[in-house]
Amino acid sequence: MITSVLVANRGEIACRVFRTCRELGIRTVAVHSDADENALHARVADTAVRLPGAAPADTYLRGDLIVKAAVASGADAVHPGYGFLSENADFARAVIGAGLTWIGPPPEAIEAMASKTRAKELMGIASLERGRITEADLPVLVKAAAGGGGRGMRVVRRLADLDAALEGARAEAASAFGDGEVFVEPYLEHGRHVEVQVLADGHGTIWTLGTRDCSLQRRHQKVIEEAPAPGLPDSLTEDLYALSVQAVCAVAYEGAGTVEFLVADGRAHFLEMNTRLQVEHPVTEAVFGIDLVALQIRIAEGHALETDPPRARGHAIEARLYAEDPANDWTPQTGTLHRLTAPEGIRLDTGYGDGDAIGVHYDPMLAKAVAHAPTRAEAVRGLSGALERTTIHGPATNRDLLVRSLRHKEFTSAAMDTAFYDRHLPELITPAPDPHSPLAAALADSRSRPSRFGGFRNLPSQPQTRRYATAGEEHEVHYRHTRAGLEADGVRVVHAAPDLVVLEVDGVQRKYEVARYGDDVYVNTTRLTALPRFPDPTAQHAPGSLLAPMPGTVVKITEGLTAGAAVRAGEPLLWLEAMKMQHKITAPVTGTLSALHVVPGQQVTVGELLAVVQPT
Numbered sequence: 199m200i201t202s203v204l205v206a207n208r209g210e211i212a213c214r215v216f217r218t219c220r221e222l223g224i225r226t227v228a229v230h231s232d233a234d235e236n237a238l239h240a241r242v243a244d245t246a247v248r249l250p251g252a253a254p255a256d257t258y259l260r261g262d263l264i265v266k267a268a269v270a271s272g273a274d275a276v277h278p279g280y281g282f283l284s285e286n287a288d289f290a291r292a293v294i295g296a297g298l299t300w301i302g303p304p305p306e307a308i309e310a311m312a313s314k315t316r317a318k319e320l321m322g323i324a325s326l327e328r329g330r331i332t333e334a335d336l337p338v339l340v341k342a343a344a345g346g347g348g349r350g351m352r353v354v355r356r357l358a359d360l361d362a363a364l365e366g367a368r369a370e371a372a373s374a375f376g377d378g379e380v381f382v383e384p385y386l387e388h389g390r391h392v393e394v395q396v397l398a399d400g401h402g403t404i405w406t407l408g409t410r411d412c413s414l415q416r417r418h419q420k421v422i423e424e425a426p427a428p429g430l431p432d433s434l435t436e437d438l439y440a441l442s443v444q445a446v447c448a449v450a451y452e453g454a455g456t457v458e459f460l461v462a463d464g465r466a467h468f469l470e471m472n473t474r475l476q477v478e479h480p481v482t483e484a485v486f487g488i489d490l491v492a493l494q495i496r497i498a499e500g501h502a503l504e505t506d507p508p509r510a511r512g513h514a515i516e517a518r519l520y521a522e523d524p525a526n527d528w529t530p531q532t533g534t535l536h537r538l539t540a541p542e543g544i545r546l547d548t549g550y551g552d553g554d555a556i557g558v559h560y561d562p563m564l565a566k567a568v569a570h571a572p573t574r575a576e577a578v579r580g581l582s583g584a585l586e587r588t589t590i591h592g593p594a595t596n597r598d599l600l601v602r603s604l605r606h607k608e609f610t611s612a613a614m615d616t617a618f619y620d621r622h623l624p625e626l627i628t629p630a631p632d633p634h635s636p637l638a639a640a641l642a643d644s645r646s647r648p649s650r651f652g653g654f655r656n657l658p659s660q661p662q663t664r665r666y667a668t669a670g671e672e673h674e675v676h677y678r679h680t681r682a683g684l685e686a687d688g689v690r691v692v693h694a695a696p697d698l699v700v701l702e703v704d705g706v707q708r709k710y711e712v713a714r715y716g717d718d719v720y721v722n723t724t725r726l727t728a729l730p731r732f733p734d735p736t737a738q739h740a741p742g743s744l745l746a747p748m749p750g751t752v753v754k755i756t757e758g759l760t761a762g763a764a765v766r767a768g769e770p771l772l773w774l775e776a777m778k779m780q781h782k783i784t785a786p787v788t789g790t791l792s793a794l795h796v797v798p799g800q801q802v803t804v805g806e807l808l809a810v811v812q813p814t
Contacts, residue, residue, distance in 0.1 A: 207279030209549030342371035531593035750776035
């Protein structure tokens with residue numbers, strides 16, 4: 199019987215596994231990098247072990263250190279979570295070889311399916327050979343053979359771009375998974391990403407726990423997932439189940455796993471089998487009323503599943519909340535997460551607590567929000583409403599994008615596919631901040647700094663002025679202190695306090711909850727930055743300055759690029775690596791590269807000057 203579990207992972211999934219372990223009376227052990235010493239998963243575990251020596255980005259790939267930590271802490275089992283070493287057969291063998299219980303499938307099954315190229319061979323599917331790819335094969339998808347999460351993936355639409363895509367995918371895959379193998383397959387533009395959750399014990403019982411639709415993706419990484427996949431014909435669903443059982447039997451699989459498909463033209467195209475728990479597993483748990491982590495532990499202990507799986511009830515939808523800016527090429531965001539709270543009625547899985555730092559080394563997912571209801575329409579409405587009321591004080595997130603996506607007619611009618619954001623991103627990222635948010639921020643600030651005389655003057659004077667920036671625009675607002683209280687043009691101030699402002703506009707009263715952290719002010723869902731009344735002219739950068747959009751490492755500069763070179767707007771100049779992803783940095787204008795301030799391998803901070811392009 200398992201009594202103590204070490205989770206060889208971090209963040210949200212480590213906290214998720216710990217929650218089930220506590221419910222089962224099992225001790226928990228966390229491992230952490232130096233960057234994660236104060237992370238939530240390290241704080242909530244019964245025991246935490248530092249993994250020494252490795253760089254933060256590589257710490258959780260050091261299987262040798264993790265096995266030593268398990269033995270030293272007295273753990274008798276290891277759960278791999280997802281990502282990092284979760285699909286590494288050598289790591290599973292090392293855990294077993296140390297006399298520990300591996301909460302996952304047999305190493306041989308991992309080895310057979312962890313490489314997507316070998317998995318396709320098992321299922322009778324051939325990959326495209328680099329030397330034989332022609333224009334007629336395009337578009338194609340370059341894909342990492344190991345791992346997932348959108349890393350090591352590139353869509354190629356021109357044959358001339360193939361070699362660069364292969365090089366970039368190999369580098370990204372090697373950084374994220376320690377394995378640079380990639381392969382090429384046809385890219386189906388308008389398919390749906392559908393998967394089947396499987397669960398198998400060591401006694402011959404196999405459960406197929408419904409379908410999930412994960413079609414809404416950015417950078418080939420899932421954003422919104424739901425169960426069951428809507429609108430699938432019964433015959434196609436049965437085909438998906440049969441193919442999934444075939445994959446399980448082909449490798450004598452045990453434990454929880456997911457078989458992924460692209461569904462197009464009424465046919466299922468096998469993609470891969472993930473030999474681990476999926477990020478989106480909560481939607482299956484909600485629909486079937488089960489705990490997949492608890493079942494993983496039972497199977498690892500040698501217990502048998504019931505002959506028949508539980509029945510599905512209702513519909514569940516999950517949205518991944520990321521610290522990223524969708525309007526700026528999905529750029530990851532860093533900083534302090536001051537507050538994250540969701541309304542009651544939804545499940546919120548997170549690896550962050552209030553006041554935690556969002557760093558540059560790991561995936562920018564903050565949390566997963568899950569709603570379950572009797573029907574799909576009710577689940578969509580419940581999740582979109584809950585996200586809209588979720589309080590997020592910290593770096594920019596994709597929350598507004600998620601709300602608009604869930605309410606888009608293509609999603610509500612279940613007509614979406616994997617190209618959803620290719621078609622609709624511009625309309626979904628158009629900012630629509632409340633025009634009175636800056637005024638509410640100013641009025642709240644005026645109440646948080648009371649003067650001896652309340653700001654009132656006996657003689658008329660100039661109005662009070664405050665300036666704020668939001669969504670890339672500056673706003674200047676004006677108000678007065680009068681005998682009757684605060685006044686603002688065109689708006690009646692009903693109530694003003696440091697944390698709540700009520701304004702009446704055209705006879706309608708609106709409430710504004712306000713929170714301030716330094717110069718950052720959060721008014722309902724709008725983030726503003728307080729600006730000085732008299733800007734510092736020395737703080738301005740020259741036109742054409744290219745600033746780092748995030749902290750990261752310069753991994754590559756365009757070959758032959760030197761000061762004096764002519765460049766075109768949108769032309770790639772260099773690549774930054776942050777959070778295990780490579781981000782292309784392009785020329786802001788057409789002109790001449792007058793200065794290049796970085797070299798490969800250099801660490802940069804957000805806002806650091808990378809290069810200057812003199813406009814023509």
